[in-house]
Amino acid sequence: MRSDQNQPLPRLDVLLCAPRGFCAGVDRAVQIVELAIERYGAPVYVRHEIVHNRFVVDALKAKGAVFVEELDEIPETGQPVIFSAHGVPKAVPAAARDRRLLYLDATCPLVSKVHREAEIQHRKGREVVLIGHAGHPEVVGTMGQLPPGAVSLVETVADAERFVPQDPAALAWITQTTLSVDDTREIVAALEKRFPAIVPPHKDDICYATTNRQEAVKAVAGQVDAMVVVGAPNSSNSQRLREVAERAGCPRSFLVQRAAELDWSAIGPIARLGLTAGASAPEVLVEEVIAAFAERYEIHLESVRTAEETVAFNLPRELRQSAAE
Structure with a gap:
């Protein structure tokens, strides 16, 4: 915090990586949970974290989602169970059918x-x-x-x-x-x-959002004194963003879930900051981090965009009418 209210704050240029944050698969998964609660009422059960972000999970809990790790934690019920965006083994929907559970699949397409x-x-x-x-x-x-x-x-x-x-x-x-x-x-x-005969996938498996977010970080990393990645420690794509920043020339790269986790002593004195968010981190958390830096610096924001994203995925048939309404 500012030690002398009469002293001007030091300037900080913040380079906002774009694209960042929610991808189409995460957005679809969160919508599925919200629309299921609207259609079927609470509780709606979700197997595993719908996406790897505690803020998102807690917000859905507040609306009526109950998160479980395995189906045997769910009581006999007519309420739906939702499979997370990460996908599940074939044994999971088979077990749901055996129990006659209504299930909705939020696996990213x-x-x-x-x-x-x-x-x-x-x-x-x-x-x-x-x-x-x-x-x-x-x-x-x-x-x-x-x-x-x-x-x-x-x-x-x-x-x-x-x-x-x-x-x-x-x-x-x-x-x-x-x-x-x-x-x-x-x-x-x-x-x-x-193994020269090994067969590749028909199309690259690393998703467009992962690729785009990494490319945006690469474009910024060499221009800044530090990089902050907003995302969860168990989020693979968020961890990769932090690593990509370091490899692309950023001397200090940090992964935080919320602004409260910022380690100011580790960040140290900086004049230029890179800021991005993993594909399961909502923009409100990016804004929270910007606000935290604004208490210590005079912020100048600049967006560095390396790609446009227009991808959208269809919702499950059972929820499309609810979405239209």
Whole structure:
């Protein structure tokens, strides 16, 4: 805070990365929960965090959403259960049908595309190599589309170099949608060097929003003294933004969920700040961070846009009428 009210605040140029924040898949998932509560009333059950953002989850809880990790936490009910944007293994909707639960699938359509790619390659007799992070819900969901052993997870270049396939001539690779574009390129190159016959996905699996947000960070990182990424620590795409900023030349890069997490001593004296948000972070949290800096600096905002986003995804059939109303 300002120590002397009579002293002018130091100037801070804030370069706002654009695009940033909510992507079409996250926006659709949040809408599904909100519209389900409107149509069916509370409670509406959601398996896993609908998106990786505590602010969003808490706001939906306040409206009547009940979050669970597994279906067996849900009582016998006629109320719907919603599957998160990250996607789920095939066993989950099968279990919901066994219990006669009404379920709505909020899986991002771009994640569903990866699921279909995995199934197609498996049907063609190929072992599927999934590039992703172990334990991430999206990876769990994608691996759960195929029988055990049909998908091999590769996380790093080192993994790719020691991977032993069942048949080197019958391989295909797919990826988690929220990875570092540059890291993934290196892993793919290692796989293709060892296995020239490995089949790529029909279209790049890393989603447009992940790519666009990383490109915006790259455009800003070399121009600023510090970068703040608004996002959750368990958000893959947010973590990748922080890493991309560091690699692109930003000396200090921080991931925060809220303005209250800003570590002013670590940020130190700065004249230019880069600011972005992961795909599951709402813009209100970006504005909160700007307000926190405005208490200490005279803020000058500049938007640095590297792409326009016009993508929108259809809602589930059951909720389209509610959305129209």
